[in-house]
Amino acid sequence: MTIYKEINNSVWDSFGKSLLLKKGSEKQVDFLQSCRDGKDAFLQYLDKNIFSEKDAMTGGKGVFFDHKFTESEFRFPPIDTQQIIWDVFQGVPRQSMGSCGFWGSVVIDMIKHDCITPDYLASNVNGVNETGIYMLDNAINLDDSKKTDDCVRRILRSMGNSAPRGKRIIFNDFYLGRAYWRWNWSNKMSNEISLSFEEILNTLDEKGYVKVSEKMHSQKSYISQTNTFGGLLLFLNKNPSELVKNIEKIIDNLSYLSIWKAIEIQSSDLNQVEIENIADNI
Amino acid sequence: MSDELILSFPVLKQDSGDFLDSVTYTANAVQLQNNRKLIITHTLKGESFIAELLKSNKAKFSVSLFYKDNAERQNFVSDDYDYDEEAQEISAEQEINIDYSYAPEITPCVAITSNESVVVNDKSGLTSFWQGESFDIPAYSRLAYYLKLKFSSGNVSSLLHVSCEENYPRGAIKTTVMPTAGEGEQPIQIICAQDVYDELKKGTPDPIDANTAMRSSIVTQVLCYVYACMNSLEDKETDIHSGLLQHMKELKEKTGEDWEGDDFNASFASTKTLPYAINALNKGV
Numbered sequence: 144m145t146i147y148k149e150i151n152n153s154v155w156d157s158f159g160k161s162l163l164l165k166k167g168s169e170k171q172v173d174f175l176q177s178c179r180d181g182k183d184a185f186l187q188y189l190d191k192n193i194f195s196e197k198d199a200m201t202g203g204k205g206v207f208f209d210h211k212f213t214e215s216e217f218r219f220p221p222i223d224t225q226q227i228i229w230d231v232f233q234g235v236p237r238q239s240m241g242s243c244g245f246w247g248s249v250v251i252d253m254i255k256h257d258c259i260t261p262d263y264l265a266s267n268v269n270g271v272n273e274t275g276i277y278m279l280d281n282a283i284n285l286d287d288s289k290k291t292d293d294c295v296r297r298i299l300r301s302m303g304n305s306a307p308r309g310k311r312i313i314f315n316d317f318y319l320g321r322a323y324w325r326w327n328w329s330n331k332m333s334n335e336i337s338l339s340f341e342e343i344l345n346t347l348d349e350k351g352y353v354k355v356s357e358k359m360h361s362q363k364s365y366i367s368q369t370n371t372f373g374g375l376l377l378f379l380n381k382n383p384s385e386l387v388k389n390i391e392k393i394i395d396n397l398s399y400l401s402i403w404k405a406i407e408i409q410s411s412d413l414n415q416v417e418i419e420n421i422a423d424n425i
Numbered sequence: 426m427s428d429e430l431i432l433s434f435p436v437l438k439q440d441s442g443d444f445l446d447s448v449t450y451t452a453n454a455v456q457l458q459n460n461r462k463l464i465i466t467h468t469l470k471g472e473s474f475i476a477e478l479l480k481s482n483k484a485k486f487s488v489s490l491f492y493k494d495n496a497e498r499q500n501f502v503s504d505d506y507d508y509d510e511e512a513q514e515i516s517a518e519q520e521i522n523i524d525y526s527y528a529p530e531i532t533p534c535v536a537i538t539s540n541e542s543v544v545v546n547d548k549s550g551l552t553s554f555w556q557g558e559s560f561d562i563p564a565y566s567r568l569a570y571y572l573k574l575k576f577s578s579g580n581v582s583s584l585l586h587v588s589c590e591e592n593y594p595r596g597a598i599k600t601t602v603m604p605t606a607g608e609g610e611q612p613i614q615i616i617c618a619q620d621v622y623d624e625l626k627k628g629t630p631d632p633i634d635a636n637t638a639m640r641s642s643i644v645t646q647v648l649c650y651v652y653a654c655m656n657s658l659e660d661k662e663t664d665i666h667s668g669l670l671q672h673m674k675e676l677k678e679k680t681g682e683d684w685e686g687d688d689f690n691a692s693f694a695s696t697k698t699l700p701y702a703i704n705a706l707n708k709g710v
Contacts, residue, residue, distance in 0.1 A: 152603065152606070153601055153603045153606075153614055156603060156605070157601055197590060197616070236524075237495055237497065237524065237525075238494070238495070238524070238525045238526060240495075241494045241495035241497075242494070305605060309605055309660065309663055309664045310494060310605050310664050311496075311663070311664065314496070359496045360496045360664075361663060362662075362663070364491065364496040364498065365498070367496050367497060367498050368489070368498045368500060369499075369500070370500075403432060403436075403566060403567055404563070404565050404566055404567065405487060405534065405536035405565045405566070405567050406565060407487075407489060407498070407500045408485075408487055408500060408502055408536060408538075408565060409564075409565045
C-alpha cells in the first residue's frame with residue numbers, strides 16, 4: 144500500500160484544540176490575522192505552531208491539484224470540480240482518505256501551490272456574499288468573541304481538522320472530503336447494485352448525502368454495510384421524497400432491525416423490500 | 426434496547442438461559458503477517474438445532490468487521506465448516522485480509538439463510554421450558570451471538586505510547602490524549618525527557634520500593650491529565666477509542682468516579698486508580 148504524507152493526527156488535533164480553548168482569545172485573533180495576511184504569513188504561522196513539533200509530519204507521497212479553485216468552487220464544488228477532486232484522489236487508499244491529518248496536509252499543499260488562498264478557508268459563501276475576506280475582517284475587528292470563535296472553527300473545518308466536530312468532519316463538513324466520499328460511495332455501490340454511478344450520485348444528492356453520512360458516522364454506521372446501503376439506495380431511487388421526509392426514522396428502524404436480523408448478508412434487493420415495509424409503517 | 430428484544434425463537438448468547446449449558450458458541454480472532462491478516466475461528470459446541478441447521482447448510486457462520494475511523498463495515502460469510510462428531514463440535518476458520526493499518530472491531534454470529542420451522546426434541550439443545558414447543562425462524566435471523574472482539578483492552582499500559590524527546594529538561598513529561606485514535610493505535614502519547622523515558626522503560630510493577638513508587642507516580646500524573654481531558658470532552662460517546670472508553674468505564678466501576686459527571690475530580694480519580702505508594706516510597710531503594 145502506498146503511504147501518503149500526512150500531519151500526525153495527534154499533533155493536528157492538539158493544534159485545533161489549542162485554538163478552541165478560549166473564545167475570542169489573542170491566540171484565535173493571531174491565527175485569523177495570519178490567514179487574512181495571505182499565503183506566506185499563514186504558512187509561517189503553521190510552520191511555527193504545527194511543524195516545529197517533533198514528528199509533526201509523516202513522510203510519504205504527496206497529492207497535488209493541477210487546478211486553481213475559485214472561492215465558491217472550493218466551498219461548493221460543482222459537478223466538473225467534483226470530477227477533478229475524484230480524479231486526483233481515486234487511487235489513494237481509503238485509510239488515508241479517512242485521515243484528518245492527510246486532508247490537512249493536502250489543504251496546506253493546495254495553499255503552497257496557489258490552488259487556493261488561505262482566506263477561502265474562512266468563506267461562508269452560502270447564497271450570501273460572505274467571502275473569506277469579509278468573514279475574517281468581521282471576526283478580527285468586531286470584538287465579538289463568538290464571531291471570532293466561529294470563524295476559527297470554520298477555518299479548521301475547511302482544513303479537515305478534527306477539533307471542532309471529531310473525525311467525522313472529513314465525511315460531512317469538509318468540502319473536498321464530502322465531494323470525494325459521495326463519489327466514492329457512488330462508485331462502489333454502482334458495482335454492487337442495479338443502479339448506475341450517475342443514478343446513485345443523483346439519488347444521493349448533496350443534501351441527501353449529508354443526511355445519510357451524518358448517520359453513518361454516528362451510532363448508525365450499520366447502514367454502511369454494502370447490502371444494507373444497497374437496499375437503501377434502491378429504495379431512495381424509487382422513492383426520492385423519502386430522503387427528505389423520513390430517512391432518519393428509516394435508518395433508525397433499520398439499525399434496530401439489524402440487532403436480530405443479519406440484513407448485512409441479505410441481498411440489497413431483499414433489503415429494499417425490508418425498507419419499503421419500514422417506510423410503510425412510519 | 427438491543428438486549429430487551431423478545432423474539433419467538435431462542436437465541437444462543439451469554440446468559441440467555443434458553444440453551445443447555447453444554448451448548449456454547451465462541452469465536453476467536455488472531456492477527457497475522459504484521460497485522461495485515463485476520464484468522465477468525467468460530468466454534469459451536471454441543472448438540473443443538475443450530476448445529477443441525479449448520480450441518481444442513483441452512484445456517485452459516487458470519488463475521489462483520491468495523492473499521493471505525495472510516496465507518497466502513499465489511500461482512501464475510503463462511504461457506505465451509507468442520508464437524509467433530511466425537512466432540513460434538515462444529516468449527517470454521519475464516520482468513521481475512523485487513524485493508525487498514527489498524528485492527529477492526531469484529532462481530533461474529535451464526536445466521537440462518539432461509540425460513541425454517543423447528544420442532545423441539547431432546548436433541549435441540551434447549552432447556553425443559555422449550556420441550557414440546559415448535560417455532561418458526563425467519564430467514565437471516567441471528568441464531569447465535571458472540572461478544573464483539575477488540576484488539577485493544579482498557580488496560581492502561583495498552584493505551585500508552587511513550588517516546589523520548591532529548592531536548593526536554595530532565596524530569597519533564599508531556600502527555601497528549603487522542604480520544605478518537607483508531608483501533609489498534611495508542612490514544613495516550615507520553616513524550617518525555619531521557620531520564621523519565623529510561624525509568625518508564627523499566628516497567629511499572631506494583632510499587633514495592635522507592636524506585637517503583639516513583640515510576641508508578643509518573644503514570645498517576647499521566648492518568649490525572651487523561652481523566653481531565655476525557656471529562657472535558659463535549660461529546661463523550663462518538664468516535665472514542667474503544668480501549669480508552671473501556672478504561673473510563675472500568676474507572677467508574679472500580680472507583681465509583683463518574684468521568685462523565687460535572688463534579689468529576691481528575692486528581693481524586695487518578696489517585697484512586699493508581700494511588701501514590703507512600704509506604705513503598707518510605708521503604709527506600
